[in-house]
Amino acid sequence: MARRKAKPALQEFALIRDLQRRFARHASGLVQGIGDDAAVIATFAPAWWHLTTDLLAEGIHFDLQSATPESVGYRAAMANLSDIAAMGAIPRYLLVALAIPKTIKRPQVDELYRGLMRACRLYGVALVGGDTSASMAGLFLSITLIGTTTRRRALFRHGAKVGDQIFVSGTLGDSHAGLRLSANSRRSRSSGKRSAPLSRSHRQFLMRRHFYPTARVAEGQWLNSERLASAAIDVSDGLSGDLRHICEESRVGAEVELDKIPISPACRAYAQAVGVSPVQLALTGGEDYELLFTASPKHRGLLKRQARARGYRVTCIGTIRPQQFGMQMTSDGRILPMPATSYEHFH
């Protein structure tokens, strides 16, 4: 009777009630949180609702050998917050479902929720719904996040025009460098080898950028409310893959100036220490959760001034070209084709 195992036991109801009490916050519009057949939210004025959902699998999206449950929860929330940021929306409500294997104990589930809620609190997001069940193998975490904007005001992947400039927030490649560092330090711990020479502060910066990324929620709302961006996406697959999405949805091409890609000193130091190209990390690394957006050149001055005034780092890295141009990178005057995204699975 496989189904019977799916039924929550008394312990689980206790868990859900407990989490509800601990994490329930007053949230604007919330009529009914966890504890009924559905969460109920009141809508008032006409608006646009933005909904994103993610299903994260142990061994695929995260690894409890190298990551704490708290950082798994934190990162999972940030990945979804980043999707809402890329729409220019205000994140508001979160629903979380967990499938928990026998190997995971209550304190780890608590830790995971703590990480989730720590990320959510930074943006005033309320946990409104949940579901918990058993899993035969591995921890699975499903997140649905809802954000809002006023009507007819959002950032989409389509909308980039030929001649628009391509911008990115923050720096790229850090998260992937942090991931490689964390994998290497595990390997070298088990083999007894020394890891690559890198200062402690650089190492900490990169690991932190991987395990505790920052969704660019304020930046997205700014770009949207000031109508500065013509298209936007968050950098979750790596610059080249995500720029490809903008190009496909906008039916345009793109030229990226490699030397302009913003790379942190820590990422440069890591790349040098291990003998890889920092640009390669930035192009294909992914999970930086920075915003990649396009803007008309007539907004360039305003955009730069406002960004500076607000303390946001945005860097122009290229130009939107006609579709037949394809996607190209230039470096020192040389033209190179954009690398395809480097991952391959799901055969």
Place this chain on the structure above:
Amino acid sequence: MARRKAKPALQEFALIRDLQRRFARHASGLVQGIGDDAAVIATFAPAWWHLTTDLLAEGIHFDLQSATPESVGYRAAMANLSDIAAMGAIPRYLLVALAIPKTIKRPQVDELYRGLMRACRLYGVALVGGDTSASMAGLFLSITLIGTTTRRRALFRHGAKVGDQIFVSGTLGDSHAGLRLSANSRRSRSSGKRSAPLSRSHRQFLMRRHFYPTARVAEGQWLNSERLASAAIDVSDGLSGDLRHICEESRVGAEVELDKIPISPACRAYAQAVGVSPVQLALTGGEDYELLFTASPKHRGLLKRQARARGYRVTCIGTIRPQQFGMQMTSDGRILPMPATSYEHFH
């Protein structure tokens, strides 16, 4: 690099685009479906939004040995539709995330979506968002369903009053009998034994009630719009477990008259054939997706008349009692304590 495996390959983008084309329907309010960082839905007049999320795990909630991917999708959608039905809401928008192991091939994923969408089409629900990734072990399916009602008009678990009558739609126990039949027929196929004597039509009825249940969406909207019910829940855990939720949330007790519980001829025949109590199947079986609701005795006449006129089957099975009464069953004048729900997992 565990993360890299999480990245969708080109085949997956093709899959998502393909599904989008095939299942995209015009839906009221839908601004942006699958294909951006979030789905975007326009809200107009003030309303209440009802959100429910479920995470279903292979080997726990379903079993691809006994169920087709199409029925897994169908049942998963119905389970969520049933939650929305129990709120008295109109189901509208669906988000689906899948984690797919290597053992599952593209035609099975297609079949699963076909089942999902077949259930959704019955209620005019639009698929608006999706996510697909790899899984190290087992198929996982996450569903988020959104329904709407006018403001201040919904059915909750709280709200039952002492003296209210307890009603249930349809018949109970069929789904659990169907599940046991399907498990038995697999066992007897492998052992060569004959299964219990039961007519083909009864067998088909019960299996169908298990693999293709019906969410009582119209019934829920009727109870809500006519203000006939004081509290409601859908029967997913079994009558005794779900009635317990109503009692806890409403701070009341309940008396159920066992002899009034509606049981189908097929379920009675199955119970007799295998020597179990049909009432036991109804009390603890679960997954019938019928509505369990309470109503003031002053509505009884109206409720019965309207149900008859609309062709809905509703049966009065008991009465709400004070909290200190607890939950009791009566049969032939004898009083019995309500059985605890029979499942136990999640230790």
